[in-house]
Amino acid sequence: MRTIKNRLISTLFLSMSILVIGVVAVDTSTFQETLSLFPREPTADGIWRNPPVVLVCKGAPVSESRVRRALSVWKRLGYEFYDPIFDDTSEWCISDSYAGAITIDLNGQDFPDGNLAVTRTFHTRHNKSIVGAKIQILSRASTKERVLEHEIGHALGWNHFPRKYHLMNPTWEFGGWDTFGLTYKALSRYIPISDIEDIDILITEHAE
Numbered sequence: 001m002r003t004i005k006n007r008l009i010s011t012l013f014l015s016m017s018i019l020v021i022g023v024v025a026v027d028t029s030t031f032q033e034t035l036s037l038f039p040r041e042p043t044a045d046g047i048w049r050n051p052p053v054v055l056v057c058k059g060a061p062v063s064e065s066r067v068r069r070a071l072s073v074w075k076r077l078g079y080e081f082y083d084p085i086f087d088d089t090s091e092w093c094i095s096d097s098y099a100g101a102i103t104i105d106l107n108g109q110d111f112p113d114g115n116l117a118v119t120r121t122f123h124t125r126h127n128k129s130i131v132g133a134k135i136q137i138l139s140r141a142s143t144k145e146r147v148l149e150h151e152i153g154h155a156l157g158w159n160h161f162p163r164k165y166h167l168m169n170p171t172w173e174f175g176g177w178d179t180f181g182l183t184y185k186a187l188s189r190y191i192p193i194s195d196i197e198d199i200d201i202l203i204t205e206h207a208e
């Protein structure tokens with residue numbers, strides 16, 4: 001009788017331990033999910049290893065001063081660009097060329113419906129070097145405060161960062177001019193130099 005009682009007790013104890021381990025495991029995964037939804041610092045998909053040229057296509061709904069103002073925000077954070085070229089009609093603007101440039105254009109045929117702007121960033125799979133980026137923007141979005149600066153952020157490799165008043169906030173209404181964590185130095189730390197031979201190109205798309 002005593003043995004059965006002991007067995008019952010130990011079985012009960014064992015089940016309780018499993019239950020406790022189970023609960024801990026669930027808590028951990030929820031915690032990790034929370035961490036990835038709310039990273040402590042901005043995350044990125046790639047980095048320009050050499051400064052890009054900025055090509056503003058003929059017909060793009062952005063003025064020269066607007067583009068220069070947006071670039072100056074990023075220059076202050078340590079990024080370098082070649083002097084922008086305006087009214088461009090080169091291959092980069094009329095076909096799918098992307099190498100070496102951040103191209104800014106009006107929304108084209110491949111523009112996802114219901115968005116204000118979309119940025120596609122072309123980067124290598126493993127060493128995360130950005131080789132080109134295209135920003136497409138609607139006329140009505142182009143004069144909206146912060147939109148161009150935000151899109152250039154994507155073109156430089158940055159993902160969305162859901163902090164209130166942050167420049168890379170995915171929701172324009174909750175965004176602002178906070179550039180916490182967006183310096184070139186921070187990006188270089190996040191995506192360190194790699195000498196992996198890598199010609200596999202991935203496209204990351206951000207739309208808002």
Ligand SMILES: [Zn+2]
Nearest residue numbers: 170206207208
């Ligand atoms: Zn965005």
